């Protein structure tokens with residue numbers, strides 16, 4: 197049986213031609229031309245002054261924190277429910293991640309919980325646009341501004357989402373994006389930081405290239421930096437994908453709409469939708485199983501897997517991961533964040549790849565309904581095939 201994939205790219209001849217062109221031309225004096233073109237187009241799309249192309253979103257968050265001067269003794273607030281890449285760079289720099297609770301409706305950072313996490317050591321907060329949704333940014337920004345706290349928006353999953361007319365990635369001092377192969381716009385691996393502040397931009401450029409100012413030909417490095425550059429082949433792919441961004445986002449929204457129509461009649465699950473004022477690019481369709489007791493998320497994912505449906509458990513609370521077991525804030529967070537624990541235990545991402553058909557989405561919904569209804573998965577798979 198052909199599996200129904202969770203996530204992946206939508207590549208056309210346009211992208212293939214762009215990469216072939218770069219492979220032939222992006223050398224010698226033109227070695228960085230594609231990267232610069234991609235940066236300019238990406239900044240223009242977001243209405244940002246600067247965009248910096250990078251090898252990943254993880255490196256974008258790392259550089260953002262480093263450029264802000266964050267290090268040992270500093271605290272950075274992150275939401276419990278996110279990919280580890282939001283918090284790992286905090287640890288790279290010897291700073292302490294502080295885990296805040298999320299909101300029931302969006303699974304995004306709770307402004308109240310964030311406010312409650314602030315101490316004299318808090319230097320930054322990293323709200324995450326989870327699965328394409330956008331947290332209550334007006335309130336998060338107000339709390340941050342009152343405390344002199346920098347905001348890094350992790351928009352890895354939300355390119356093309358909007359909040360009160362502004363684009364995802366524009367609600368912090370720095371916005372960070374991922375172009376990993378699972379994301380809405382892909383370069384295979386890749387990332388971008390966007391920002392308006394000139395001094396911070398310059399600092400990021402120096403840190404990105406082994407402590408050298410842009411254009412340096414002296415080879416006398418001013419400090420030890422990082423090596424975080426995007427290749428021309430990735431940039432060419434990204435630029436071609438960006439040219440199709442409206443189409444990519446529209447397809448994601450259409451897939452969500454197919455699910456919404458089929459799942460409305462299924463009271464045992466709650467589909468994560470859009471809050472007022474938000475237009476989500478719906479990176480991954482997410483449902484929370486509401487009916488108690490209901491299957492645990494791992495059992496649900498396994499049962500769907502047996503039917504050829506690649507579902508995925510919603511992220512586990514960061515404070516529950518072995519990776520953060522000994523992190524200074526983890527024990528407090530495990531007691532303090534009940535919403536994260538509850539939604540994570542009952543949340544599942546459903547196939548959302550842009551290559552899906554409406555028929556495949558209908559099949560996923562039928563399987564979900566059958567699994568929640570308790571029929572053994574093997575019998576369902578057999579009846580689906582007949």
Ligand SMILES: *Cc1c(COP(=O)(O)O)cnc(C)c1O
Pocket residue numbers: 251252253254255278279281282324350352353373374375376385386387
């Ligand atoms: C994918 C992702 C990242 C990391 O992106 P990479 O490009 O793989 O480094 C960071 N944060 C979130 C929320 C993500 O989903």
